[in-house]
Amino acid sequence: MRRRIPARRVLAAALLAASVLASTAATPATAAQTFTTRQSADDDCPPHELDHALASRLDKAIETVRRQTGVPGVVAGLWMPGKGSYVRATGIADKATGEPMNTDVFVRIGSETKTFTVTALLELVDDGRLGLDDPISAYVRHVPNGSRITLRHLAEMRSGLFPYTDDADFQHDLLSDPKRSFTPQQVLAYGFKHKNTFAPGTQFQYSNTNLTLLGLVVEKVSGHRLTDFLEKRVLRPGRLSHTLLPDGSEFPQPHPRGYTNQTLSGAVADSTDWNPSWSWAAGGMISDLHDLHRWARIVATGTLLRPQTQAQRLKMLPTGHPGTSYGLGIFKSGGWIGHNGSIPGYQTVTVYLPSKKATLVLMINTDIAYQGQEPSSLLARAITEIVTPDNVYDRAAPTQ
DSSP states (O other): OOSSOOHHHHSSSOTTOOOOOOOOOOOOOOOOBOOOSSOOTTSSOOSSBOOHHHHHHHHHHHHHHHHHHTOSEEEEEEEETTTEEEEEEEEBSOTTTOOBOOSSOEEEOGGGHHHHHHHHHHHHHHTTSOOTTSBGGGTSTTOTTTTTOBHHHHHTTOSOOOOGGGOHHHHHHHHHOTTOOOOHHHHHHHHHTSOOSSOTTSOOOOOHHHHHHHHHHHHHHHSSOHHHHHIIIIITTTTOTTOBOOSSSOOOSSOOOOEEOOSSSOOOEEOTTOOGGGTHHHHOOEEEHHHHHHHHHHHHHTTTSOHHHHHHHTOOEEOSSTTEEEOSSOEEETTEEEEEEEETTEEEEEEEETTTTEEEEEEESBOOOBTTBOHHHHHHHHHHHHHOTTSOTTOOOOOO
């Protein structure tokens, strides 16, 4: 039955969640386009492209997955020092007009937002203004079992707090009026109606509840709105001038149209202008290929943090998903470090492979699953199987 959308797909970047089957038909291919704008000389990007044979293999692999999964458009960026770079757009940005996808677009990045929010939190740790083992009750009142749940538990997805996106009332309220605005307190209330799912620190459970609370902590301790603190302490120092946390449904141009089946009926809808306020610190941000390329290395190597703080961030714990572990608002999959994102209409992947200093960024304009799998993950897997066969992103579990 497809009417009820699994809640962790409503949740931005459903890293480990099951999804409904995709329902869009494959769209016509368009000529690949090469990224030529907004690239600065100090980017860690080889000045030459990958050799033609390897690039052709990637072209074919991406187009095969795109057609198979019914993804309208794909933007893919791969930077491998010593080998070259590969940046392409294929497919369409707008089903109604047939406008081709191109690399110079903004997209909603879903749960990649978590890497920004946790970076902000860890900067406050570096400032000596809070500690990872502080209880959330010291900052936010009325959190169930809040005196035993630490900021570390929240950042590593081990709090045991019920995910508000699993609440049936939340799902109905959001999908009944996807342009409405939610406050952090309103979405938390949906989750706080429920008992905690396990004792803090004992299990992994991916949840936007955790990051919404951390966003409130950043605001309380810093004395600034989260969007303003991110701008001052994360985006400006990172020179990420095309990344933002919007207040509502605003969306810089140019951007592709986004398509989802997260609707009350299960029918496919254009979700481009839906309001992402419900995901806020967990999944509300917007970025582009240029900035995500920069951010991949910044977040994976800890450029904005003290080394000891970054070491805490990268203490990866099991998730229950083969080959994938989770740290503080960041994961490791097949050796690649970073995060993915999924929000109605869009999916992204931004990861960095330290052993090769390689960066992979993917942006697509749908979140509709294919045979229970996120198309962005299938694309990342297909690419890494070719370029880093010893480090495959989201490697499929062996069949029995």
